[in-house]
Amino acid sequence: MHFAVILTDRKDGLPIRLANRPAHIEWLKSSGIPIAGPFLDETGEGMIGTLLIVEADDEAGVVAIIDNDPYAKADLFESRQIRPWRWVVGKPA
Incomplete structure (x- = not known):
């Protein structure tokens, strides 16, 4: 299953x-x-957050993956949202 992960910077x-x-x-x-x-x-120049599409069995699996991100380890993110997501257009074969 895929998940959309929305991370907002501090x-x-x-x-x-x-x-x-x-x-x-x-x-x-x-x-x-x-x-x-x-x-x-x-302005289209400054970075203020991150979007990831993560494949995992469940939300706990997503958390285990994204907690290893150097950004997460450095406490960059103010908030995160994790939502199940279905890949419809542009999905690789």
């Missing part, structure tokens, strides 16, 4: 995000997460 999170970005990108490459990217501020 208001003072930009320095944390930038300091941990290289480790976060490496973690993403090895995590098996098929879709990931930052939410942007109204």
Whole structure:
């Protein structure tokens, strides 16, 4: 099953995000997460959160995966939402 994970950065999170970005990108490459990217501020330049599509058996499995994200370990996120999600268009074969 797939889940959409919406992570919102702390208001003072930009320095944390930038300091941990290289480790976060490496973690993403090895995590098996098929879709990931930052939410942007109204200027389209500043990063203020993260969207991940995670495959797991259940929500507890999602939490186990995302808790290993260097961003999560650095306490970047103010909040997170985890919702079951169905991949309809653009799904790989």
